[in-house]
Amino acid sequence: MAYARGMADGLRCEVLGPLRVLRTGGGTDPGPEAGPEIGPEIGLGAPRQRAVLAVLLLQEGRPMTYDALVDAVWGTAPPGQVRNLVQKYVSGLRRVLTAASGAGAAPVLSWTGSGYRLTGLAPDDLHERRALLHRALAAQHAGELRAAAELAARAESMWRGEFAEGLAGPYLAAERRRWAEKRLMVLERRLEGELELGRYHECVHELVRQVAAHPLRERMVELLMLALYRSGQPAGALRAYQDARRRCAEELGCDPGPALRALHQRILRQDPSLLPAAAPAV
Structure with a gap:
């Protein structure tokens, strides 16, 4: 799964643990080697509002229908006022992200006619983790086992907890299980490499x-x-x-x-x- 980057707008988004969006120190992405200059964490509102953001974030800029969003966040038994809640949370996220961007280009959470779409914000830590693992695999294929182990360990260290930790909803629960399995598989591969060393x-x-x-x-x-x-x-x-x-x-x-x-x-x-x-x- 390829993600567009969100760092160019001065915001960094992370999901390898509790969801958080942070201001960054510049308009360019220094990449995982140097690491960004991290500023304060942005308040994202109530837990369900945060869950709406996490679900839309993982759509990679694709629109998500209203019904699909409701199913993802509330499941098959949403509250009676769910339409009002969706509108409230979407409006709240727009205000938060616009205010956080300051003079920079803000992420856009729009209604496309077919669904809600979030652009200009991406899970940066997922992107960086994937890049590190690709480099680790290339190093392994080249016989550079020490470099491969170190890169895999760096990728593993990016986890701050469970995937989107603490956020409820069927979609995120399924993603949490999927990423827990992927994390264990990477850990096993790293430990295999450590044994080879x-x-x-x-x-x-x-x-x-x-x-x-x-x-x-x-x-x-x-x-x-x-x-x-x-x-x-x-x-x-x-x-x-x-x-x-x-x-x-x-x-x-x-x-x-x-x-x-x-x-x-x-x-x-x-x-x-x-x-x-x-x-x-x-």
Whole structure:
């Protein structure tokens, strides 16, 4: 998903955590390397008004019909005065964004005839996170594993909480679940890279925390077992498998999946391929 930038108007918008819009120190975008000069956070109004902004922000400048906006923010049982509420929140957002822009070009929240459309404001932190991950992937493909790990860690550090944290509505709840999964997938890929760099002991501590937070996520257990085995703790790796097996039985009524079972058997056999000959050169 490609987002237009909002920084050129002197406003920065962030959704990797609680939604916030901040004034910035200049009219040009310094990019994720230098970082913008951040000013005060702008008051965006009541929680539902903030939710309306978040939903329209994620449409990438496409119009959203009135009915779709109501469904996104209130679901299938909106209050009786919902039309008045939508008009109130849209008007409130226009005032807030216009006032925040000062002498600069303000974001435009307009009615197109087919729906509400927001232009001139974009989720800048999403854009920057995506750029960092693209660079990390390119570095990985080039064999620059240390650079890839550092770029992925920088992308991960941009999270300030859950996606659009605290805002209600079916649309944002679904987006929150989707981004939570994407965040975990990126974390797993970063930890895989850390293991390839030979950072076994460092990874053990982080993976123990992640397994505790996501006890049924088998890929995290696999990485923990591998980190323990490579750091000279094969008994710990086997215990991690037994703990995962017990959780699967108690919570799901089944055994772990084939990938986790296969790794368990390889550890039992002391498969030489589990121990890389040497960490890759930096």
